[in-house]
Amino acid sequence: MSILYRDILYPILEELQYDEKSLASCFKVSKTWCEIVIPILWRNPWEHLTLGKKELLLKVIISHLSDEERTNLSQHFSFITKSHKKLLFNYISYCRHLNLEIIEDMFIIHNQYMGIRNNILKLFINKNVKYTHLYIPGYYDYHLIPGTERCFSEIKFLKCNGRVNDKNLIMLTKVCKSIKELQLFLYECSNNHGISKLIESQESLYEISFLNTYSPCDVLFCKVIENSLIKHANTIQYFNTCVQPQTQILASFVNLKTLILKYNYEFDRCRWYYIENVSLPSLQFLDANTINTESLTSLIKNSGEKLTKIRIFNSLAFSNVDNNKKIIQAIYQSCPNLKYLELYYKDSNILELEKLLIKCQYLNKLEICSESINWNRLFNILAISSPPNLFKFKIYFPVNKLKLDSLKLFFDNWKGRHPMSLIIGTENNFTYKNQLNNLINNYKAKGVVNDFTYYDSETKAKNVVKDLKSKTVDIFNGFKKLFN
Numbered sequence: 073m074s075i076l077y078r079d080i081l082y083p084i085l086e087e088l089q090y091d092e093k094s095l096a097s098c099f100k101v102s103k104t105w106c107e108i109v110i111p112i113l114w115r116n117p118w119e120h121l122t123l124g125k126k127e128l129l130l131k132v133i134i135s136h137l138s139d140e141e142r143t144n145l146s147q148h149f150s151f152i153t154k155s156h157k158k159l160l161f162n163y164i165s166y167c168r169h170l171n172l173e174i175i176e177d178m179f180i181i182h183n184q185y186m187g188i189r190n191n192i193l194k195l196f197i198n199k200n201v202k203y204t205h206l207y208i209p210g211y212y213d214y215h216l217i218p219g220t221e222r223c224f225s226e227i228k229f230l231k232c233n234g235r236v237n238d239k240n241l242i243m244l245t246k247v248c249k250s251i252k253e254l255q256l257f258l259y260e261c262s263n264n265h266g267i268s269k270l271i272e273s274q275e276s277l278y279e280i281s282f283l284n285t286y287s288p289c290d291v292l293f294c295k296v297i298e299n300s301l302i303k304h305a306n307t308i309q310y311f312n313t314c315v316q317p318q319t320q321i322l323a324s325f326v327n328l329k330t331l332i333l334k335y336n337y338e339f340d341r342c343r344w345y346y347i348e349n350v351s352l353p354s355l356q357f358l359d360a361n362t363i364n365t366e367s368l369t370s371l372i373k374n375s376g377e378k379l380t381k382i383r384i385f386n387s388l389a390f391s392n393v394d395n396n397k398k399i400i401q402a403i404y405q406s407c408p409n410l411k412y413l414e415l416y417y418k419d420s421n422i423l424e425l426e427k428l429l430i431k432c433q434y435l436n437k438l439e440i441c442s443e444s445i446n447w448n449r450l451f452n453i454l455a456i457s458s459p460p461n462l463f464k465f466k467i468y469f470p471v472n473k474l475k476l477d478s479l480k481l482f483f484d485n486w487k488g489r490h491p492m493s494l495i496i497g498t499e500n501n502f503t504y505k506n507q508l509n510n511l512i513n514n515y516k517a518k519g520v521v522n523d524f525t526y527y528d529s530e531t532k533a534k535n536v537v538k539d540l541k542s543k544t545v546d547i548f549n550g551f552k553k554l555f556n
Contacts, residue, residue, distance in 0.1 A: 114166035116205070118174050126178055135159055136195050141188060164195050169205040170223070173231075176209060190217065197223050204228045208244075210235040210264075215243040224248055231255040234263035234293070245270045253279040256297070258315065263293040268300035277301070279310035281332075289315035309354075317346040327354050334361040347371045357381040365395040369402040376406030380434075384415040385441075393418045404428040414439035414466075419446055422453060429457040439466040447478040455485035463490040463522075468497035474526075476507055483515045491522035 117129060134142060136159065172193075179192060199219040206224060210233030214220055220243065227248045234256055236244075241264060251274045256267065271277065280301065282294070298321040301308065305324035312332040322328075331352065333344070344367035352375040360368055360383070368384070384399060396418040403410065404424075410432045417425065417440040429435065435458075445467070454465065474496060486492055508526065515521040 110161050110163070111166040114163050116169035117163075117167065118169060118171040118207075121174065130178055132159075132163055133192070133195065136162070136164055137188075137191060141191055165201055167196065167201065168203055169207075170196055170203045171207040172212070172214070173207045173209050176212065193217055202226045205230075207231045208236065208240065209233055210237060210240075213237065213239055215239045221247045227251055229253040229255075232257070232267075234258045234267070234290075236264055236267070238264065238266060241266045241270060245273050249273060249275055251277065253281075253310075255281040255283060257283045258290060258293070259284075260288050261290055263290050265293060265296050268296050271297065271300040272303055274304070276307045277304040278307060279312075280308060281310075281312035282315055283312075284314045289318075291318055294318045316342070316344050320346060322347060322352075323350045325352065328352050329354055330357045330359075331355060332359040333363050334359070335363060343367050349374060351375055353378070355379055359383040361385045365392075365398055369398050372399070372402040373406045376403070378409060379407045380409055381412040382407065382410060382415070393420050397421050397424055400424040400428055404431040407432065409434055411435060412437045415441070417442045419444055419450070422446070422449055425450075426453045426457050429453065429459060429462070433459040434461065435459050436461040437464040437466075438462060439468075441469050442467070443470065444472055445470040447472075447474055448481065451478055451482035452485065455482060458489075461490075463492045465492065466495040466497075468495070470498050472498075474498060476504060476511060479508075480511060483511075483520050486520050487518070491519055493523040494521070495525040497527045 121129065175192070175196070179189070193214070194217060197214065197217045197220050199222055201223060202225065203223055204226060206227045206229065208214070208231070224244065225247045228250060230244070230248065230251050230253070232244075232255070245266070248270070251270075254271065254274075254277060282297075294315060295318045298317065298319045301321055302324060305321075306327060308325050309327055310330045311322070311325060311328055312330075312334075314334045316335070322331075333347070343364050347363075348367050348370040350371060352371075355375045356378055358372070358375075358379055358381070362385070372379075372382075382403060396416065399415070400417075400421055401424060403413070403415075404427050408431070411434050413428075413432070413435060419442055425440075438454075438458075450467075512521060512524045516524075
């Protein structure tokens with residue numbers, strides 16, 4: 073019966089794997105529950121690490137060391153005591169995500185770390201464990217640690233530095249054949265071209281991301297990497313890049329479902345020629361940031377038939393009425409199955425927005441960012457022309473105040489439709505908060521409004537300051553505990 077009980081309980085608790093608080097609350101139910109929950113929680117202990125959680129994680133990791141090794145560290149870490157209770161579990165053995173970036177960063181601040189570094193790493197890299205997710209920095213050697221090849225032989229996800237050293241790269245290329253998701257952090261220069269061989273050696277690559285800060289891209293390196301993706305043209309379904317494509321590789325991704333283009337150079341108006349005239353027949357989600365209008369509209373027109381979700385944070389289009397108009401037109405002319413839309417919006421294009429509402433009949437959520445809004449006109453269009461399933465709205469950053477009369481008229485015109493959810497954020501403080509609350513409560517009672525959220529720049533600033541103060545205190549207290 074106990075085995076059957078475990079078999080039933082395990083998939084239920086698995087559903088809570090991304091809900092840490094709920095999962096942690098299951099500890100004290102029983103021994104059986106605890107034995108199921110611990111491996112789930114420790115599958116990826118690196119997520120959502122605050123300073124306080126890092127200290128706790130450090131303590132648990134160090135508790136896996138021998139008594140002699142712990143004694144050597146106790147003089148440098150105040151939370152290590154001489155009395156040591158035996159661990160109930162070998163927690164590290166449950167890890168399936170190995171984040172070497174975080175491990176190195178957590179310990180490197182300690183002067184004595186390099187002397188015990190291998191001992192720490194051997195807790196994670198040994199013959200008794202295999203990982204599915206690997207995060208590896210570019211400046212350390214790991215290939216000499218016994219058990220490395222076995223540990224990394226079943227990696228499905230890899231995040232690595234573009235400057236990963238040759239020895240690590242040779243080892244990864246040799247043993248990792250089943251990577252599905254690859255994230256590369258690119259530099260302006262000195263990226264390791266050998267990464268192309270790692271890509272080519274994979275059996276079936278599914279997701280690829282090119283990450284970057286604000287440095288120009290290494291054009292030659294990008295060309296080499298893009299050409300290495302040709303083998304996986306039929307399997308890649310997710311492509312995320314913050315640098316311009318340097319080849320026609322995008323056109324070969326016939327099964328691509330998600331495309332994220334986030335350019336870091338806001339004022340660079342160079343055309344993205346390699347996304348123009350590209351047809352992506354399977355594309356469902358497009359997320360574009362600071363892409364020139366000509367290239368973006370061309371992509372939407374040629375690949376919009378199956379698009380259900382679009383996010384466009386395009387400051388180039390935002391600053392120009394005509395560019396904004398072209399993007400809206402491209403969407404309603406080419407995306408009949410659109411369900412979610414988030415974009416910059418110029419108020420003078422209200423008629424184009426109305427056409428979009430009329431033609432995109434599957435739309436169920438609309439988020440618009442605008443510098444100035446004629447509230448009466450916008451609310452009238454939304455009330456009259458919104459398709460049947462559209463009742464979730466978010467409007468943010470207009471500088472002109474929202475008036476109660478405009479909001480009341482919107483609610484009155486909405487009667488008889490599905491109760492709306494409305495979020496409004498402005499740069500001005502709403503001076504009639506009591507009247508606003510009374511108005512909202514009145515229309516909630518009438519079944520017109522399901523949820524309403526209003527926030528302003530003053531409220532946001534206060535929350536930022538409050539959060540900053542709290543984090544500063546936590547950081548200060550944390551360092552006091554670590555180095556008292």
